Amino acid sequence: xxxxxxxxxxxxxxxxxxxxxxxxxxxxxxxxxxxxxxxxxxxxxxxxxxxxxxxxxxxxxxxxxxxxxxxxxxxxxxxxxxxxxxxxxxxxxxxxxxxxxxxxxxxxxxxxxxxxxxxxxxxxxxxxxxxxxxxxxxxxxxxxxxxxxxxxxxxxxxxxxxxxxxxxxxxxxxxxxxxxxxxxxxxxxxxxxxxxxxxxx
Numbered sequence: 432x433x434x435x436x437x438x439x440x441x442x443x444x445x446x447x448x449x450x451x452x453x454x455x456x457x458x459x460x461x462x463x464x465x466x467x468x469x470x471x472x473x474x475x476x477x478x479x480x481x482x483x484x485x486x487x488x489x490x491x492x493x494x495x496x497x498x499x500x501x502x503x504x505x506x507x508x509x510x511x512x513x514x515x516x517x518x519x520x521x522x523x524x525x526x527x528x529x530x531x532x533x534x535x536x537x538x539x540x541x542x543x544x545x546x547x548x549x550x551x552x553x554x555x556x557x558x559x560x561x562x563x564x565x566x567x568x569x570x571x572x573x574x575x576x577x578x579x580x581x582x583x584x585x586x587x588x589x590x591x592x593x594x595x596x597x598x599x600x601x602x603x604x605x606x607x608x609x610x611x612x613x614x615x616x617x618x619x620x621x622x623x624x625x626x627x628x629x630x631x632x
Contacts (some may be wrong), residue, residue, distance in 0.1 A: 442475075442480075442518070454509075455468065455470070455471040457508065457509075458484055458505060465489055466487070466493070467486065469485040469527045471483070471484050479519070481520060481521050481523055482515070482521070484505070485525060485526065486498065509522065529609065529610060530565060530566055532609055533608045533610070536580055539577065539580035539608075542577055543579065544576065545576070545612075546574070546577070546610070547575065547587070548571060548573075549600055549606055550569035550570060550607050550609065551570045551603075551606055552569070552570075566609045572606055574592075574611060575591050576590040577608075578590050581599075587600045587602060
């Protein structure tokens with residue numbers, strides 16, 4: 432969706448937050464129950480506003496065609512959304528992807544049972560380069576199967592996939608949790624975490 436109003440609309444941080452929260456509630460009410468709304472972000476890039484809606488399937492992986500169908504279904508609903516009536520923006524619906532960290536308790540709950548990787552800060556003398564580092568380039572703090580999250584203590588509960596022992600990691604500054612999907616090679620009997628496969632390249 433693109434509106435014809437001037438794209439250079441200025442919004443205060445509290446207005447952006449209000450839009451994101453309201454859009455999240457609106458979109459969640461419109462989604463088919465088979466989908467999980469991960470997040471809704473209203474962001475400005477190069478003077479233009481983008482409304483980004485991140486959706487995943489409760490079973491399996493969401494496809495591009497499904498994202499396109501969701502986008503089409505949301506267009507008429509957002510057209511009448513008062514908070515966006517004077518803002519030019521583009522709507523993007525996509526999966527959260529592998530390079531987006533888990534942020535909220537509801538995300539941690541949704542992805543329970545999935546392999547995850549906790550990373551630390553990028554080790555680089557160049558701060559700009561370190562800030563742009565991909566998750567695969569960040570040092571690993573811990574890996575395991577996600578079993579829970581204690582929001583009060585910011586503690587990620589994990590299970591070692593090899594020993595089946597439970598442990599936890601209390602998140603520190605600049606640490607982040609990413610999904611670490613398992614890939615299988617035809618010649619291998621054992622599954623290989625994506626992070627390990629990347630390291631081997």
